[in-house]
Amino acid sequence: MAVNILIVDDSLPMRSVIIKTIKASGFGTTNFYQASDGIKALEVLKDEWMDLVMTDYNMPDMNGVELISEMKKNDELSSIPVIVVTTEGSQKKVQEFTEKGATDYVKKPFTPETIREKLTQILGEMQDEESFENGDDGLDF
Amino acid sequence: MKKALRTAMTASISNVLETMFFMSLEFNDQTILEAGGIPGADKTISCRIGFKGKFSGYFILLVPEKLLFELTESFMGLDRENIADEHINGTIKEAINMLAGSTLSEFDDKVEFQLSIPEIIDIGKATGLGKEPGEEEIVVITETTESCLAFKAVINV
Numbered sequence: 598m599a600v601n602i603l604i605v606d607d608s609l610p611m612r613s614v615i616i617k618t619i620k621a622s623g624f625g626t627t628n629f630y631q632a633s634d635g636i637k638a639l640e641v642l643k644d645e646w647m648d649l650v651m652t653d654y655n656m657p658d659m660n661g662v663e664l665i666s667e668m669k670k671n672d673e674l675s676s677i678p679v680i681v682v683t684t685e686g687s688q689k690k691v692q693e694f695t696e697k698g699a700t701d702y703v704k705k706p707f708t709p710e711t712i713r714e715k716l717t718q719i720l721g722e723m724q725d726e727e728s729f730e731n732g733d734d735g736l737d738f
Numbered sequence: 739m740k741k742a743l744r745t746a747m748t749a750s751i752s753n754v755l756e757t758m759f760f761m762s763l764e765f766n767d768q769t770i771l772e773a774g775g776i777p778g779a780d781k782t783i784s785c786r787i788g789f790k791g792k793f794s795g796y797f798i799l800l801v802p803e804k805l806l807f808e809l810t811e812s813f814m815g816l817d818r819e820n821i822a823d824e825h826i827n828g829t830i831k832e833a834i835n836m837l838a839g840s841t842l843s844e845f846d847d848k849v850e851f852q853l854s855i856p857e858i859i860d861i862g863k864a865t866g867l868g869k870e871p872g873e874e875e876i877v878v879i880t881e882t883t884e885s886c887l888a889f890k891a892v893i894n895v
Contacts, residue, residue, distance in 0.1 A: 686843035705839065
């Protein structure tokens with residue numbers, strides 16, 4: 598089953614690179630959506646369900662952490678996992694991402710292997726939860 | 739501090755250009771732009787990003803246009819004929835963003851630095867920056883198979 602991933606970054610090349618890297622990682626069938634800042638990302642999220650949001654931190658108008666804060670205020674959006682993709686690598690910044698509600702972060706530069714590992718950890722776990730909720734718990738009485 | 743920052747700049751160039759741009763590179767011992775061949779005969783694109791934190795200043799990346807097209811092809815996976823100005827400008831901005839972040843993390847990951855939004859600047863301005871009283875500059879010149887680029891830090895002291 599295809600997953601929907603929203604890529605949020607004010608850099609067009611970087612959005613293309615993230616998409617290219619996810620495809621190169623062999624993760625799985627993915628529908629990609631794009632936004633150039635947090636405000637536009639929220640507009641996309643109003644109309645389309647996302648399985649994952651991957652956002653840059655440093656963007657004009659609304660940065661990545663502000664986007665996460667807005668998502669957490671919304672009942673429908675608060676459960677969507679968010680990965681921050683960023684050059685910001687200080688321990689304090691990583692702590693800030695986590696405290697604001699980021700599920701994980703990826704530091705630039707990144708390899709396809711790193712991206713695949715992160716996506717599998719997050720979306721792989723989601724797929725397992727969905728199977729359980731649908732009654733497919735693997736037990737056969 | 740200058741030596742430690744130069745070491746961080748060198749490490750980040752290797753890390754960023756090899757990982758994201760798939761480039762093989764060598765480092766030139768020259769520490770002065772002109773002696774290292776920058777700018778050369780071809781048009782050079784330059785980009786600046788500021789930083790603030792434990793100390794402040796800015797980084798500048800200077801790339802010959804022909805090399806920047808090659809970097810954009812590798813980075814975005816586009817064929818040359820499909821590359822537009824917004825792609826090459828976006829590529830150099832993203833390159834300096836990654837180089838700056840990687841350098842500052844490599845220098846000291848316990849200290850928080852803030853980066854500004856990258857901006858394209860005039861080559862004359864780029865080569866002239868770092869000469870004011872109260873400024874120190876560090877230049878790292880990197881050679882690829884056919885060209886070279888320069889990564890420069892200007893620190894406010």
